[in-house]
Amino acid sequence: MDFDLIIIGGGIVGAAAAYRAGQMGARTLLCDRRDAGRATDAGAGILAPESSTRDGRLWYDFALEAVGYYSVLIGDLAADGVPGEELSRAYGHCAKMIVALDDVEAAALAEMERTVYARQEERRPPPAESVRRISPKEARKVYYPLLADASAVLLQPTARRVDGRLMTAVLEHGLRARAVETSEFDVSTLLLEDGRVHGVRSACGDEYTAGAVLIAGGAWSTDFGAQLDVQIPVAPQRGQIIHLQLPGQDTGAWSIVMGFSDHYQVPWPGGRVAVGATRETGSGYAAHATVSGVREVLQEALRLAPGLRHAAIDDIRVGLRPYTSDHLPLLGAVPGVSGVYLATGHGPTGLTLGPFSAKLVVEQALEQPPARDLAPFSVARFLR
Numbered sequence: 001m002d003f004d005l006i007i008i009g010g011g012i013v014g015a016a017a018a019y020r021a022g023q024m025g026a027r028t029l030l031c032d033r034r035d036a037g038r039a040t041d042a043g044a045g046i047l048a049p050e051s052s053t054r055d056g057r058l059w060y061d062f063a064l065e066a067v068g069y070y071s072v073l074i075g076d077l078a079a080d081g082v083p084g085e086e087l088s089r090a091y092g093h094c095a096k097m098i099v100a101l102d103d104v105e106a107a108a109l110a111e112m113e114r115t116v117y118a119r120q121e122e123r124r125p126p127p128a129e130s131v132r133r134i135s136p137k138e139a140r141k142v143y144y145p146l147l148a149d150a151s152a153v154l155l156q157p158t159a160r161r162v163d164g165r166l167m168t169a170v171l172e173h174g175l176r177a178r179a180v181e182t183s184e185f186d187v188s189t190l191l192l193e194d195g196r197v198h199g200v201r202s203a204c205g206d207e208y209t210a211g212a213v214l215i216a217g218g219a220w221s222t223d224f225g226a227q228l229d230v231q232i233p234v235a236p237q238r239g240q241i242i243h244l245q246l247p248g249q250d251t252g253a254w255s256i257v258m259g260f261s262d263h264y265q266v267p268w269p270g271g272r273v274a275v276g277a278t279r280e281t282g283s284g285y286a287a288h289a290t291v292s293g294v295r296e297v298l299q300e301a302l303r304l305a306p307g308l309r310h311a312a313i314d315d316i317r318v319g320l321r322p323y324t325s326d327h328l329p330l331l332g333a334v335p336g337v338s339g340v341y342l343a344t345g346h347g348p349t350g351l352t353l354g355p356f357s358a359k360l361v362v363e364q365a366l367e368q369p370p371a372r373d374l375a376p377f378s379v380a381r382f383l384r
């Protein structure tokens, strides 16, 4: 056997999976095709489930554990020799504000606030810094000078942001430290015999065998369903996000801003603010920006922060989120076939959940009991 584990896909999920496998001492190969539209390269990077009420309890509890795992991962990468400066450019803490601009949004914010507080109170131990209301004046003065006149603002003082591209690069650094092999190739076929997957074949015909194969191919993971005779219900959801440049502004200290139309702003040090994003369900795999997408993103950005109107447009990024209809990832073993595992379908929250999901699935694939029950995330829920 060539490897203990082969991982298909080198976005945040595949890279984190490969790193965990390397830490566990497994002989590991990471195969990545680097498709245009790789979601990780476009992700906004908001990690703040504490003040998110969009998804249900299962997502919320998992997401809290997932953001907790980031500190462990960053510590492990530092111990493996990744320079602190690289780590702090990839990941860091900042505040997050949810901003209502009119009475309708203020009513929605009040509703959201009730859920956030109820969940906050249930947590044991309670969070050190809780989510709270602040005045629109304070929001602008302390957290985001370009903010529009707001009706109501909810503040999460300690959230986190991650740059998907830099985090993947940092993980690649960790892979070298752990002697994990990486290869830029297209996995065209799984090697499948007597109901067991025992390796992969590349589009060029090269074959590699392994004890287990992990599919972390983002929106493209669905391609392996036919061969496994199991539908992998992941679809691309295009997201367009625009990076703006504000020379001379101390944006590193600003807060993430969330509005009420799926749009948000994520400031980074060095005068950079990412504004986004579209959520184009049913978009297909075309990973290009569109006129209507760019217009929507800029319109919403200016509604939240009119002060951005003179910013320079630095970059337009397009990513294909691996979307599932119930907004939960697909994790763990594939029913009816042995030797193959899924870690995909993280949709709009894969930067939050991805490294933790990857860790748990790798532990299962390498036959170590995972720290958490993965059954609720099994693809079996779609087969019933």
Ligand SMILES: Cc1cc2nc3c(=O)[nH]c(=O)nc-3n(C[C@H](O)[C@H](O)[C@H](O)COP(=O)(O)OP(=O)(O)OC[C@H]3O[C@@H](n4cnc5c(N)ncnc54)[C@H](O)[C@@H]3O)c2cc1C
Pocket (backbone or CB within 6 Å): 008, 009, 010, 011, 012, 013, 014, 031, 032, 033, 034, 035, 037, 038, 039, 040, 041, 042, 043, 044, 045, 046, 047, 164, 185, 186, 187, 188, 216, 217, 218, 219, 220, 221, 238, 239, 240, 241, 276, 277, 278, 318, 319, 320, 321, 322, 343, 344, 345, 346, 347, 348, 349, 350, 351, 352, 353, 354
């Ligand atoms: C605009 C936007 C904003 C977002 N904002 C956030 C956010 O604020 N917070 C958050 O938590 N998440 C966010 N996300 C979601 C997050 O980015 C994704 O869920 C996550 O990056 C998915 O990672 P992945 O590794 O599963 O897939 P990807 O990053 O898409 O990587 C999949 C990789 O697999 C490779 N691959 C596929 N098939 C094969 C094959 N057969 N052979 C070889 N390689 C293959 C592809 O080429 C690709 O490189 C956002 C996404 C977008 C697009």
